[in-house]
Amino acid sequence: MTFQPFTLIDAASIAKIDVSIDADSPLVSNSTLQSAIGWSVKPEGFCREEICIPAGAAITRDGLVDLAAFARLMGRPLVVDVAERALSLGAAAAERSDALQSLEASDFTLPDLDGKLHSLSQYRGRKILLASYASW
Amino acid sequence: MYQELKDEGFTVITVALDKDPDAARPWIEAAAPTHPSLIDTKHVVADLYNMVNIPTILWIDEQGRIVRPNDVAYGNNKYQQVTGLDADVHKRALRAWVKGERGAFGAERARALQRLPTAEHQEARAEFALGQWLWEQGRTQAADRHFVRAGELAPHDFTIRRGSMPMRNIDPMGPEFFKMATEWREAGQPYYHPLPDE
Numbered sequence: 632m633t634f635q636p637f638t639l640i641d642a643a644s645i646a647k648i649d650v651s652i653d654a655d656s657p658l659v660s661n662s663t664l665q666s667a668i669g670w671s672v673k674p675e676g677f678c679r680e681e682i683c684i685p686a687g688a689a690i691t692r693d694g695l696v697d698l699a700a701f702a703r704l705m706g707r708p709l710v711v712d713v714a715e716r717a718l719s720l721g722a723a724a725a726e727r728s729d730a731l732q733s734l735e736a737s738d739f740t741l742p743d744l745d746g747k748l749h750s751l752s753q754y755r756g757r758k759i760l761l762a763s764y765a766s767w
Numbered sequence: 768m769y770q771e772l773k774d775e776g777f778t779v780i781t782v783a784l785d786k787d788p789d790a791a792r793p794w795i796e797a798a799a800p801t802h803p804s805l806i807d808t809k810h811v812v813a814d815l816y817n818m819v820n821i822p823t824i825l826w827i828d829e830q831g832r833i834v835r836p837n838d839v840a841y842g843n844n845k846y847q848q849v850t851g852l853d854a855d856v857h858k859r860a861l862r863a864w865v866k867g868e869r870g871a872f873g874a875e876r877a878r879a880l881q882r883l884p885t886a887e888h889q890e891a892r893a894e895f896a897l898g899q900w901l902w903e904q905g906r907t908q909a910a911d912r913h914f915v916r917a918g919e920l921a922p923h924d925f926t927i928r929r930g931s932m933p934m935r936n937i938d939p940m941g942p943e944f945f946k947m948a949t950e951w952r953e954a955g956q957p958y959y960h961p962l963p964d965e
């Protein structure tokens with residue numbers, strides 16, 4: 632089992648994690664799952680705060696976590712590029728849909744041209760027109 | 768008009784879905800806005816709100832609730848010939864809402880008007896994110912593979928297909944874009960069209 636450093640792109644954050652590729656499956660340790668993704672392995676399965684999901688085949692015989700199987704369990708897309716040693720983990724469609732259908736506008740924090748950060752939530756109390764555009 | 772409405776408890780927040788701040792800079796500096804003009808290089812807002820093209824607007828009330836979901840509206844009529852949209856329609860509705868003269872959509876209607884993301888679309892976004900990171904590292908060939916895959920998974924998402932063109936050395940105003948737009952039109956303009964007038 633050889634671990635190599637991979638880059639994990641998760642939303643807008645980048646992390647370096649050790650991954651072992653076994654028959655195309657990206658395997659990571661429990662501690663990597665905890666530190667990089669925020670989920671831990673317990674007897675009940677994959678746990679995060681109060682929630683646990685049975686891990687089933689997502690944990691290998693050697694006690695490593697198959698990230699692809701984990702992502703499938705979470706309904707999240709995981710793109711693996713072995714040659715480039717990079718992985719991209721996206722948000723679950725169900726999570727995005729539920730948030731949109733709740734009609735609670737999801738908070739975000741982004742910089743302006745001066746690099747000053749603004750959060751949507753800091754404008755609570757005002758009516759807001761949120762408008763996206765691009766140079767393309 | 769936005770200046771006029773500022774005193775009525777209204778704020779515009781613009782979000783540029785561009786790969787770097789310099790791409791959006793000319794627009795922002797020309798407008799010299801007094802409202803927050805944010806740069807979203809990683810398409811965070813596009814992902815959170817399932818935006819598939821620009822411009823996309825939505826209205827959020829004082830309690831942080833979406834009262835008008837994703838809609839197509841322009842600030843002026845520069846593109847009216849192409850889009851067939853009259854910018855004044857939205858402006859009038861916006862002004863009436865801000866001044867409290869008219870409500871926005873009720874919760875049930877707002878929900879019904881939302882287009883929700885699919886698993887495939889989320890995968891497209893993950894592919895796009897990887898493509899962008901690879902491009903930032905100068906690994907353009909590898910980046911291209913992921914941009915192409917993202918486009919296959921979400922063929923009518925302009926933020927992905929057109930948004931990746933500057934990172935693929937493709938002119939976003941050129942024949943590849945024209946082809947994409949034609950395919951979108953021929954598919955019945957899925958996902959991205961103005962909300963019905965209420």
